[in-house]
Amino acid sequence: MNPTLLQLKNVGKRFGDHVVLSEINLEIAKGEVVCVIGPSGSGKSTLLRCINFIAPPEEGEVIFEGRSWKRFHSALNFIANRKYEAQLPKLRAEIGMVFQHFNVFPHMSAIENVMLGLTKVRGKNRNEAREIAERSLRQVGLGDKLDQYPEKLSGGQKQRVAIARALALNPKVMLFDEVTSALDPELVTGILDEMRRLASDGMTMVVVTHEMNFAFQVATRIVFMDAGRIVTIGTPDEIRNTTEPRARAFLSSILG
Ligand SMILES: Nc1ncnc2c1ncn2[C@@H]1O[C@H](COP(=O)(O)OP(=O)(O)OP(=O)(O)O)[C@@H](O)[C@H]1O
Numbered sequence: 001m002n003p004t005l006l007q008l009k010n011v012g013k014r015f016g017d018h019v020v021l022s023e024i025n026l027e028i029a030k031g032e033v034v035c036v037i038g039p040s041g042s043g044k045s046t047l048l049r050c051i052n053f054i055a056p057p058e059e060g061e062v063i064f065e066g067r068s069w070k071r072f073h074s075a076l077n078f079i080a081n082r083k084y085e086a087q088l089p090k091l092r093a094e095i096g097m098v099f100q101h102f103n104v105f106p107h108m109s110a111i112e113n114v115m116l117g118l119t120k121v122r123g124k125n126r127n128e129a130r131e132i133a134e135r136s137l138r139q140v141g142l143g144d145k146l147d148q149y150p151e152k153l154s155g156g157q158k159q160r161v162a163i164a165r166a167l168a169l170n171p172k173v174m175l176f177d178e179v180t181s182a183l184d185p186e187l188v189t190g191i192l193d194e195m196r197r198l199a200s201d202g203m204t205m206v207v208v209t210h211e212m213n214f215a216f217q218v219a220t221r222i223v224f225m226d227a228g229r230i231v232t233i234g235t236p237d238e239i240r241n242t243t244e245p246r247a248r249a250f251l252s253s254i255l256g
């Protein structure tokens, strides 16, 4: 087994009084592909947002490469919390994320979209950034669309730009949140193939998806969530044959 890259320990997240995640414990080894499944509203997106600290958890800790990230509640820990906040941008830059609605900037060409993080986050000069961005776009099959604007790209191609943009920053883990859900069916396979390729290159990935064929084929483990909790975790075979009632019901609802 590879060393642990990422660990969530008793992670909890609330929005006001609404508890959205409770007692999340999950350990992800380097090179693993963990697929997260579960009903709408079960907390899957929030889990990813906790992992990359877009929505930092109130409870528990996230341990990334052996380093613990924990927010303290007491005012006495003001300085520790300030330190934590100050380090977050650096940590976020290690973690790539791709969303359902690709969020590419419409007023920038494909290559400019990918260059942005390289110049702003990584401090590369424009020449270096252009070189890396070009390589990254070629990797996802968009070598001939470098200067195209998003309005002239298909949904699948825009999603590839979003993937290239995340990959260009050389992240240690990639988070995918239902990245094929907004795509026309004929474009889904291409994006899933891209993700398969990344997985076989050894990228550590956490993938929220309804594509159960993908999950069963590519995941090292599948996490089933319901009502803000991890109900069960297992290998694809274990999840396929699970006897846990909620997971069974969910699987039969989407597998038919
Ligand atoms: N910013 C927010 N403020 C308040 N409540 C939120 C916020 N984000 C999410 N929630 C609530 O948290 C719960 C979990 O939402 P989340 O988006 O994580 O679910 P999900 O499993 O990703 O659902 P879906 O499959 O529909 O994408 C929901 O009840 C949602 O209303």
Ligand SMILES: [Mg+2]
Residues within 6 Å of the ligand: 044, 045, 046, 177
């Ligand atoms: Mg979601």
